[in-house]
Amino acid sequence: MEILEKKEVLKKVKCDLTCSSGALKRKASTMTAEGILAAEVEIASYPEVITSLEEAININTLELSFTETPKGGLRKFKGDTFLCLQMSTLVLCKRIVQNLIVHKFKMEKLERLVCYGDRIGKYLRPCPSTLL
Numbered sequence: 001m002e003i004l005e006k007k008e009v010l011k012k013v014k015c016d017l018t019c020s021s022g023a024l025k026r027k028a029s030t031m032t033a034e035g036i037l038a039a040e041v042e043i044a045s046y047p048e049v050i051t052s053l054e055e056a057i058n059i060n061t062l063e064l065s066f067t068e069t070p071k072g073g074l075r076k077f078k079g080d081t082f083l084c085l086q087m088s089t090l091v092l093c094k095r096i097v098q099n100l101i102v103h104k105f106k107m108e109k110l111e112r113l114v115c116y117g118d119r120i121g122k123y124l125r126p127c128p129s130t131l132l
Contacts, residue, residue, distance in 0.1 A: 003060045010053040017046040 024039045031039070 003057055003064075006053055006057050006060070010050065010057065013046060013049050013053065017043065017050070020046070 020039065020043050024036070024043060028036060
C-alpha cells in the first residue's frame with residue numbers, strides 16, 4: 001500500500017510542478033523580483049522531491065522483489081500465512097456460492113416436479129361420488 005500512496009504523491013507533485021511553472025510564466029510580468037525568486041526556488045525544489053519519491057518507490061519495489069515476470073514476486077509470498085489464509089477463505093467462499101447455486105437449481109427442479117405431480121394427481125383421482 002505504501003508504494004501506491006507514494007505513486008499518488010509523485011503524480012500530484014508532477015502535476016503541481018507543471019501548474020506552478022505555468023503560473024509563474026503567466027504571472028511573471030505582474031510579480032515582484034522577490035516573488036519570482038521565491039517561486040523559482042519552490043519550482044527548483046520539485047525535481048529533488050520527484051527524484052527522492054522515485055527512488056523510494058524503486059527501493060520499496062525491490063524490497064518486495066517485484067520484477068517484470070510475475071513469478072518472481074510470488075515465490076517470496078508463498079510461505080506467508082496471512083496470504084494463505086486469505087486465499088483459502090476466497091476459495092471457500094467461491095465453493096460455498098457454487099454449492100448454493102447448485103442446491104437452488106435442485107430445489108427449483110423438485111418444486112417443479114411437485115407442482116406437476118399435483119396437477120396430474122387432480123385429473124387422475126377418481127371422483128368421490130363414483131366411489132359410492
